[in-house]
Amino acid sequence: MPMIVCHGPKGGAGNTFVAAHLAMGLSAQGADVTVVSVAARDTLPLHFGLSPATSLPAITAPADEAVLVGGINLRSWRRAAEDLDFVPMLGELGYFQPGKERVLVVDVPSGETRLARRLIEHACAHVCTITAQPDTLALLPQVFGEAGAEGLARTAFVINALDETRRLGRHGAAFIRELAGSRLIGRIRLDEAVPEAIATLQTLGRYAPASVALSDVQQIAEAVAPTLDSTASAWVAPVSLAA
Amino acid sequence: MRIDARNLLDRLGRNEFAYKEFEDRFSDLELWPILEALLRDPRLQTLDQTNVENAAPEIESSDPELSAEPLKNLFSRYEQQSVSPSIAKSVVEEPARDVRAMLRHLSDLGARGEI
Ligand SMILES: Nc1ncnc2c1ncn2[C@@H]1O[C@H](COP(=O)(O)OP(=O)(O)OP(=O)(O)O)[C@@H](O)[C@H]1O
Ligand SMILES: [Mg+2]
DSSP states (O other), X not given: OOEEEEOOSSTTSSHHHHHHHHXXXXXXXXXXXXXXXXXXXXXXXXXXXXXXXXXXXXXXXXXXXXXXXXXXXXXXXXXXXXXXXXXXXXXXXXXXXXXXXXXEEEEXXXXXXXXXXXXXXXXXXXXXXXXXXXXXXXXXXXXXXXXXXXXXTTEEEEXXXXXXXXXXXXXXXXXXXXXXXXXXXXEEEOOTHHHHHHHTTSOHHHHOTTOHHHHHHHXXXXXXXXXXXXXXXXXXXXXXXXX | OOHHHXXXXXXXXXXXXXXXXXXXXXXXXXXXXXXXXXXXXXXXXXXXXHHGGGOOOOOOOSOHHHHTSOTTHHHHTTOSSSSOHHHXXXXXHXXXXXXXXXXXXXXXXXXXXOO
């Protein structure tokens, strides 16, 4: 069962939104998906149409405590950052094997850079969600420097909350595109339907089936799917899927 | 406002639409010194190196200056090594034209609606 790590350099970029919809997209493609949040303050359940009172069971909790939404198993592991046994435990649970059938998606908050690096070492893909805002662009040299060539080999970039009606947004996106080349696997447009769906306690797919952000993020799930079978340490999205 | 947009709005009988032409010029990109500052950072080379085997297809350009210097070379010509002081130095000394070439290229893509 391969693992996909969702982690971006800057908070609020939509990492949790993308993790949730990757899980839904891969599930729609037939995979048996577990999504685990390692955030101390967790908003993942909201993207599944769950109420704010929902508290996700630990990854080790028995099956009868599971929270399942559309067949997706939602879990948490709050002390992941301090827990040095977390990564070995995932390995023992079989989460690092390639294969399409069962998939683990991990939502790692932006601040947990060390945990993210430890996880990415074992992941089939690292999905790095960023906005095209200048303060996010400013973090990219540090991100690249810390990851090194080997870490970046597994990284696919996603631009989220893109507003193409704004000049700075277009320029920022063009800059990322030129920098990342085929590693940029897509962009998700800014769409009010995303927070509105949360406010109505519905999934985005249910609240706004025609949402542009929904179709954009579904394309990203399709672009990521081929990594599940990959045994190579490096993965680059097919050029045809690059945004 | 472009005439075709004007006609379309007239036919729709809607004049209250906000209309904006999305055209990016080279000079616009130069408006943001942060882009140039970032391009001077040697750490951004890392991604360029990992892209080498699987680089995006060559972008055709009618600009002879750019055709003579493919964009992906803009980084790789700073030597194929990881960050080191000597590279940092060469990046500071000689990149100005390259940075402008990249910004110009970005704005060309924008003008052709490819970004
Ligand atoms: N494409 C989009 N259009 C509009 N709003 C969006 C979009 N993507 C995400 N949002 C909204 O942006 C906010 C931040 O999203 P999210 O919680 O996924 O970010 P995050 O990167 O996980 O943040 P954190 O670093 O705090 O974990 C949320 O309110 C979400 O609803
Ligand atoms: Mg989050």
